[in-house]
Amino acid sequence: MMKDADAVRRILVAGATGTIGRAVVRRLVADGHAVTALLRPGAGETCLAALSGAEIVCVALSDCDALAGVMTAASPDVVISCIASRSGAPKDAEAIDFAANVALLDAAQGAGARQFILLSAICVQKPLLAFQHAKLAFEARLAASGIDYAIVRPTAFFKSLSGQVKRVKAGKPFLIFGDGELTRCKPISDDDLARFIVRCIDNPDTRSRIFPIGGPGPAISLREQGELLFELAGKPPRFKSVSPRLFTWAERVLALGAGVSGWFAEKAEYARIARYYATESMLVLDPDTGEYSAGLTPEYGSETLSDHYRRLLAES
Structure with a gap:
């Protein structure tokens, strides 16, 4: 105090x-x-x-x-x-x-x-x-x-990185987009x-x-998140790949009705949001290169994703 x-x-x-x-x-x-x-x-x-x-x-x-x-x-x-x-x-x-x-x-x-x-x-x-x-x-x-x-x-x-903890603990595969290396975050x-x-x-x-x-590094990919979670759960890693193109196709189909229905417009935006997070890193965008940069993304704090996953696995 x-x-x-x-x-x-x-x-x-x-x-x-x-x-x-x-x-x-x-x-x-x-x-x-x-x-x-x-x-x-x-x-x-x-x-x-x-x-x-x-x-x-x-x-x-x-x-x-x-x-x-x-x-x-x-x-x-x-x-x-x-x-x-x-x-x-x-x-x-x-x-x-x-x-x-x-x-x-x-x-x-x-x-x-x-x-x-x-x-x-x-x-x-x-x-x-x-x-x-x-x-x-x-x-x-x-x-x-x-x-x-x-x-x-x-x-x-x-x-936002915790949604698959129960899947992994239940023995289900970890879902990734593409090869799981399309995006990174801290x-x-x-x-x-x-x-x-x-x-x-x-x-x-x-x-x-x-x-x-961001939090303490290094920047981590979706596949690396899955590998970390499987390791902490004491299970062999299993992955299932989903193509981000599915969201593109969904957006195009839904956009056909967006002009006459707010429902279709809203669902088309959800598809765009899903595609964005499946393909864009949550790191600082380097203005000189146009690429996402882990080095330019400041780090703060002490709690790691590993600490968080351990706690969730213990609680569940």
Whole structure:
């Protein structure tokens, strides 16, 4: 806990129901800050239990008047946004990644907040998808707002690399795209990312800057993730390859109906998202070569993917 009262900040965290938002709240509370955690209406009891030590406020970010009232009451020094659209569909991306963040920024400035920290994503450096364009639009809005800001663009989260743990433990093959070497990333844990976000508070070295950030290296491919998981599970590696072209074909078929049906348009975007993550690395894009670079991707923290897999295997 902090002992210097002058170092205690009033901090409001939006998106506190997500895994990263919860980790940020835990870190802030542990550091002794006065934390207000914004939850969407109807958040479950599990979320509330995970936010112990913070003041919980439920508000729809689309309700600008209610949000302004909450922000005025909280009077935060710093606002941290961990909100993100769940589906990545164009309507969700526009409503959450852009419009909700704009509402949050406007309310923050109206309440006199002096800093806004945004959790973004490293994939916006090569924007091909609706949610990436929405995130970039808000990043530009934030940069032009006049408030002190920091934009954090993490690589892959541990959670996004955990979906096949039960498959492997059950003796099923690990699914890869192509030969499993099409993409690489430097995944970062929730707690390490939360520490990085929190260290941006009132930090002159992070003021008005964008930070791509990964976990401790080296960069790992999809096949290497599978090999690591099989090794930790004590099983011989088994892989099943899926061609990324399947997503291309699915997108083309679904796009035929996109002009007359929002359902088809949304599903076509999902196919584009799947193809993107099957073929694009979550590393810094070298502007000189146009290639993804593990060497240019900063590393932070101490928890490794191996640590995470061991814990999941033990729990399951």
